Amino acid sequence: MPRLNDQVGELLQEYADLINITGGDAFRARAYEKAARAVGGHPEDLADLDVKGLQQIPGVGKSTAEKIAEYLATGRIPALESLRAKIPSGVREMMAVPSVGPKRALALYRDLGIASVEELAEAIRADRLAGVAGFGERSGEKILHGIELMRQSGGRTLLDTATELAEQLVEALSAVPGCTRCAYAGSLRRMRETVGDIDVLATAADSAPLMAALTELPYVAEVIGSGPTKTSVLTTQGIQVDLRVVPEEDWGAALVYFTGSKAHNIKLRTMAVRAGLKLSEYGLFEVDGDARKGAKGAQGAKTEGTKGAQGAKGAQGARTEGTKVVSATEDEVYAALGLPWIPPTLREDRGEIEAALNGELPDLIEESDLRGDLHTHTDLTDGLATLTEMIDTAAARGYSYYAVTDHAPDLVMQRMTNEKMLAQREELRRLADRHKKLRLLHGTELNIGPDGGVDWPPEFLAGFDVCVASVHSHFNLDRAAQTRRLIRACENPYVHIIGHLTTRRIGRRGPIDVDLDAVFEAAARTGTAIEINSSPQRLDLRDEDVLRAKRHGVRFSIDSDAHATGHLAYPRFGIGTAQRGWLTTEDVINAWTWQKLKRFLHKDALQK
DNA sequence: GCCGTTTTCGGCCCGACTGTTTTCAGTCG
Numbered sequence A: 001m002p003r004l005n006d007q008v009g010e011l012l013q014e015y016a017d018l019i020n021i022t023g024g025d026a027f028r029a030r031a032y033e034k035a036a037r038a039v040g041g042h043p044e045d046l047a048d049l050d051v052k053g054l055q056q057i058p059g060v061g062k063s064t065a066e067k068i069a070e071y072l073a074t075g076r077i078p079a080l081e082s083l084r085a086k087i088p089s090g091v092r093e094m095m096a097v098p099s100v101g102p103k104r105a106l107a108l109y110r111d112l113g114i115a116s117v118e119e120l121a122e123a124i125r126a127d128r129l130a131g132v133a134g135f136g137e138r139s140g141e142k143i144l145h146g147i148e149l150m151r152q153s154g155g156r157t158l159l160d161t162a163t164e165l166a167e168q169l170v171e172a173l174s175a176v177p178g179c180t181r182c183a184y185a186g187s188l189r190r191m192r193e194t195v196g197d198i199d200v201l202a203t204a205a206d207s208a209p210l211m212a213a214l215t216e217l218p219y220v221a222e223v224i225g226s227g228p229t230k231t232s233v234l235t236t237q238g239i240q241v242d243l244r245v246v247p248e249e250d251w252g253a254a255l256v257y258f259t260g261s262k263a264h265n266i267k268l269r270t271m272a273v274r275a276g277l278k279l280s281e282y283g284l285f286e287v288d289g290d291a292r293k294g295a296k297g298a299q300g301a302k303t304e305g306t307k308g309a310q311g312a313k314g315a316q317g318a319r320t321e322g323t324k325v326v327s328a329t330e331d332e333v334y335a336a337l338g339l340p341w342i343p344p345t346l347r348e349d350r351g352e353i354e355a356a357l358n359g360e361l362p363d364l365i366e367e368s369d370l371r372g373d374l375h376t377h378t379d380l381t382d383g384l385a386t387l388t389e390m391i392d393t394a395a396a397r398g399y400s401y402y403a404v405t406d407h408a409p410d411l412v413m414q415r416m417t418n419e420k421m422l423a424q425r426e427e428l429r430r431l432a433d434r435h436k437k438l439r440l441l442h443g444t445e446l447n448i449g450p451d452g453g454v455d456w457p458p459e460f461l462a463g464f465d466v467c468v469a470s471v472h473s474h475f476n477l478d479r480a481a482q483t484r485r486l487i488r489a490c491e492n493p494y495v496h497i498i499g500h501l502t503t504r505r506i507g508r509r510g511p512i513d514v515d516l517d518a519v520f521e522a523a524a525r526t527g528t529a530i531e532i533n534s535s536p537q538r539l540d541l542r543d544e545d546v547l548r549a550k551r552h553g554v555r556f557s558i559d560s561d562a563h564a565t566g567h568l569a570y571p572r573f574g575i576g577t578a579q580r581g582w583l584t585t586e587d588v589i590n591a592w593t594w595q596k597l598k599r600f601l602h603k604d605a606l607q608k
Numbered sequence B: 001g002c003c004g005t006t007t008t009c010g011g012c013c014c015g016a017c018t019g020t021t022t023t024c025a026g027t028c029g
Helices: A004-021 A026-040 A062-074 A078-086 A089-094 A102-112 A117-125 A137-153 A159-174 A208-215 A248-259 A262-274 A289-299 A306-312 A315-320 A330-336 A352-357 A387-396 A418-433 A479-491 A516-526 A543-551 A565-569 A571-580 A594-600 A603-607
Strands: A179-184 A197-204 A220-226 A230-235 A240-246 A277-280 A283-286 A323-326 A401-407 A439-447 A466-470 A529-533 A556-559
Touching (some): A004 A089, A004 A102, A026 A062, A159 A208, A159 A571, A179 A248, A240 A248, A248 A277, A283 A330, A387 A565, A401 A466, A418 A439, A516 A543, A543 A556, A543 A571
Parallel strands (some): A439 A466
Antiparallel strands (some): A230 A240, A277 A283
């Protein structure tokens, strides 16, 4: 079960979608979309708020607050239900198909009775779209193609795949003659756990050679669209890449714009408008009275005069309107709005702009701050590399401490025994002098049983330098049992770190049903760290849960969970999640000196 | 529907690309 705030957020988003589909007021729909985002990201539990309290959430007014209160009281929102009665859920689902939005979804339903993605595909194959207004010859083909893609890729790409591709693209495009700057932007630069597409930004006086170079790359399978400022392609892996080329002097404004997020940009633009400015990907402009009216008119609906304004505002006009204030660097753009530069990982409109205004941006942890890795495996269990190979690779990363934490015997398939574990410990101690600067820790990854117990009795556990404890089975316990087992694991004096808390595998397995706040409370109370598992398939905890855990006073351990030497580089991705959760070095135990970490690992002594 | 150091009414972020439209709506980010 998702947390209540997310549930309500999803319902409000559904309501907004249904308003859009039924042709309701677009601004009203947008108001509900905004409220949905605000509610989903609100730190306080909605259940604790009354109508007055709900209205304190930015973007939630009287009407939305009453709907939420009604849902909390009765579990129903009658206004939403009456819209649901008019529009089958499959119609809303069709909006997920590329090039199908609310208008086309409605037209397809109203004119042809199509009420699901499956029916849509069938109708196109049967050539039934021809008569519907707005659908020409190519529309069906394009929609069908979109449906196929959706099914193939499941939508989103993992962070490591996307990062690798983006770095290749930047390298290739940077080498094109005339390219003066090139970098990736978008959700990848913000280090979201998955990305829908890859945005690459470049500067050049002439965009044509860059556009051509992109379309000719060997791993580009298909050109979706191409113009003077933007080209979109699909790679052989099915990942969409958008390349934008802007003049060098507009680099900063364009980088802000294409890095996003959408919500962050909207807030920046609103700040700009209040200051009599206009922010676009071409820069921050001063706007005189007339031009401002024109810009607003072009936005609006069907009033007289707006057509003229829009007509006069051709593709050229939009770029030259007003006097440019700044746009060369991100620093300049933020500074002109009265803000310090904001790290991309914070740009989600989760309070970073307010924090920036107050000079309270966190000093985010960086990859170079990590002094060690506290969750790794060897070929003694399911790892691929030997103890010495793992240690040598860790030493090359410049760590000052490193823990080997192979699986414990309750994970039966790993065939662990006391003897094997003790033999590994002896070997590890023998290797202590192999790298003078690297302190080796002998640990284990325990299994949290369904009742919260772990492998081995206390006297054996006391022999380890560090114990990670994780859930590896019984994923389907009910919420109460799941919560109980994790709290009990936190309360174990020999458990220092809870590994991959929710056990999700991105795109493959959902999180277990657990009361995270209760577990965070227990972790903070008992001095147990929660892991940020850096494996791109896991990234567990998620960034928003990291934010919540931090509010409980939880400490974190950013680990690789490496099963091969190459995996020791994973903390790069975990750091992205940590930054998105606003963490500093103070919050992360493996950014601490050994002296400080050593005290933390003596949890059992503190509790005795 | 929300919101207010120009406003309690009248705005609401902004632009590119596509396809079918012959001047622009829809979609997307």
